[in-house]
Amino acid sequence: MQIGKSQYLKVSRKSEAGFYLKDESGNEVFLSKLFAEADTEVGDDVQVFIYQEEGELKATTETPFCEVDQYAVLRAVQTLPSGAFMDWGIIKDLFIPYKQQKGKIVEDKKYLVYVYINEETGLITGTTKFKRNPQYTHIDLKKGQKVDLILMNETELGWNVVINQQYIGLIYSSDVYKKLYPLNEEVGYIKSIREDGKIDVSLQPDGFENIDNFRQSVLDALEENGGLLYLSDQSSPEEIKNELHMSKKNFKKAIGGLYKDQIIEILEDKIRLKH
Missing domain, CATH: 2.40.50.140 (Nucleic acid-binding proteins)
Known part of the structure; x- marks a missing residue:
């Protein structure tokens, strides 16, 4: 029986107050009828969360916001x-x-x-005390994987974040393209898992396979500005970040593809939709 975790247990017997659930080792835990389905019967497998109350283990079908180790x-x-x-x-x-x-x-x-x-x-x-950027030995993540983030705090390097409620990682300042706030939730992408077990995260997917998102962002901005944007290859990363919330690298990939498809013109200090 895993304390602080959700798991399936079998109903072994019932009483007027509720049900007793048993694990494979024969350990029992009580589930109040307040949290049981009306048609629950002995022999059923029930998904429950195991918690402690006054020194005793209890079961509930409620779902906690987080479990042990999260x-x-x-x-x-x-x-x-x-x-x-x-x-x-x-x-x-x-x-x-x-x-x-x-x-x-x-x-x-x-x-x-x-x-x-x-x-x-x-x-x-x-x-509320935990290590910043800890070194992990076993990481169930892959480069490029889409993940859920909780923003922790800003540092000189960037933002510390919680990844999928399990790991602490870092978004470097160079990869931040919009205003961020502590405790807010964001979607991110694993940028790299380093040899020392530290995890780097980005707010945007990387690579040509994800360029459609950036192309669409550029097109949307062009449409909103009458078909003209005062951004080009010569624009600074900061200008592109403020205007489009993307890196200069991804901006250049996006406009390169749009130019190749003859959707836009690239001028000295601006880009323009072709008519």
Whole structure:
């Protein structure tokens, strides 16, 4: 039975209050009838999340915002001298001890939280203290893969981000083409997985196989500006970034393809739609 994880368990017996679920090793956990389907019967396989309450394991069919070994943005629902309780999507709030708070948690505000099993207590615990750009040994990601991001914080190098709720990576400043805000969610692409186990991410796909997205962005901007854009090969990366939210490299690929297809003209200081 995996604490802090979603899993399928078999209904072994039932009572007036609910059902007892059993894993392959014969361990049992209780599921209140409040969280069970009306037609649940002994022998059924039920997907549940296992949590702890007053020292006992409990099961729920609710889906938490994150599981053990994952990150999520959670809202503080109560603060005490000993720690803070966070809403993480199930009936039992997640506890973050005071010592695991990077800064004092304020009620009703949102924070990026990592969930883990406390080795000393054996309890599911949250923390807002975590390593920046850790070195991973096993990474279930591939170069070019589309991923979900949570923005962490901006540094001199760029933005630290959480990737698919599991890994911390970095978007370099040179790959940021729009205004970003902490705790916001974005779609990103794995740029590289380095030998030291660190992960670089981009907000845009790379390579000619993805150039259609950039071509369309250029065409949309041309249409919005009467068929004329004061951008060209001579424009600075900053000008292109501010106008089109893309790198100069991808801009040149896009307009090169549009020119080859005789859709645009490339002039000295501008590009223009052909009529």
